[in-house]
Amino acid sequence: MSNFLPSLETFAKGTLATAATLSTVGAGLLWYGQNYLIYPSAFPPGSRIEVPAPSDFGIPYQDLELRTPDGILIRCYLLPQRKSLHADHPEAVRVPYDDSESDDEFIASRPTVVMFHGNGGNLGHRIPLAKIIFMKMRCNVLMCSYRGYGLSEGSPSEKGIQIDSQTVLDYLTSDPNFNKTPIILYGQSIGGAVAIDLASRNPSKIGALILENTFTSLPSLVPHALPLLGPFSFLCHQKWDSASKIHLIPATTPILMLSGARDDLVPKAHMRALWEAVAKRGEKKTSGGKEYKVGLERAKYMEFKSGGHNDTCVQTGYWPAVADFVASLGTPVAPEKSNPDPKT
Template identity: 75%
Template structure:
């Protein structure tokens, strides 16, 4: 009978070899296949083929094709304002003599960066709130590999996509005159933070919902089985390191769901601390002053989960109030500048 069974030594060697092979395979899959986990663009089923249009929600829009520097075509939606779009919550006394183009130029433009599942069509109701209630122009970005856009998603690719969207606005004959606000949910928040950190002078404000400090730090919670392999995560999205690159004069609104079971609220709180530190005391010319903190706000919604924070009572009021406050940023900036050591020096020399 003994001939039918392997020896313990042979069995042990075989087990070790199998374990080593499976471990190597697991590491390989974790490293080379992580983009499929991080960017599930085909989920829910049909997300790459069935993409709703703003017209399905009675919103006027333009199909916008953007070609990135690496020759990827992004199929996005642009919702430029219209004088007859309705008063909404942002009551506007529009002069009769104002042209459509002048009206568009007078309103803020929101760039929407969505989360890692689904497509831009799933977020049209949110765009509708920006468009109708707050009277904003809206650019709905569609990352590469999502919806009807070409290519495959990656951190490098999404960074290019975001820059392409911003460049389109800043070179547009009308929209380049508008205040540009970045709105990012989940991984879209990381995209927004990255873009703002590289284009500080072009961004008016950021609105961030349920985003994370970095992907490697999120892996142990979001994917516990892969926690020990978090060091292999090559998609970094290190927002905590990029927040300090955003000037303290850039307003930031942070919206956190206390019941988020995917991105623990500790991540948003850590990012908030980084945002708040932009307002630390500074000294120049022997004068100590503080900048930036009054331009940031953190709002936590006790009933908010990862995907439904935007449906919580008070969410859109917070967003609306924040955007309304930006209308006077330019004047506040001038007044604040007078209070800085440099401004005081100029005043005393007059």
């Protein structure tokens, strides 16, 4: 027994040393390497140099290069509408227009959807989704490429992407055609956090939000997404704290929330928590002695029982819900019945 005790002591010391080392490595990885974990812009391999273009999918578009206030060049895709789109593209839904109006006037009469993508891949991988919005709903579309993604310059970070999204919005609001259109923010996963942040900082400029499988905040997501690093979630300096920003978005701003019940990356509890925050932002009014909320009727939550993190957008009913939501904003669109097969 006496010979065994030193062995136990040695084992205990070794275990403590290993735990201390792993803790130090874990903390260092989260603190210094979190940008690589959160923004894997080079995955799938080739995503930084191989960027599909809308023309690959038969969509007319414009390359849009925007220089941010801190000097970063971000390369986006702009898909402006035109009256005769259905003549050249049979899949495009025909919408009423005045023969006397110009294409610029037609652009100004249609909603503009700004797409903020998830943290993997590049904007080109989301073109099948943009095609539905552009062809079937006849919206103008601006696909944002964050810094450090696709062919955009720089390295991604929360502060940097906030600057990128603001630069995109400033472009639209300064353009003589797009500044007349209702601006709808469509964000998937971390793109939803980008949309919430942008709307919270520009409450009077955003017409509506469409949010899919996004989270309350990144620190609260770490224990689920990276269980081994859960104890160090307090070191996560990339916050994207959407839960604390929802109340800054006016109760009258329509919000559509789309959640995949089988999301294995962002637990559906995050979307439900955000929905509760959306419900609380309603303005309380009293009529006939009864208290009610104004604004909540313009928000909607939908859960798709078979939807995972990357395939909620191909679930039955997803695109009709988006089309109905856009139509409810005052612009008629035709529901899309088929599903795309995007690389998300």
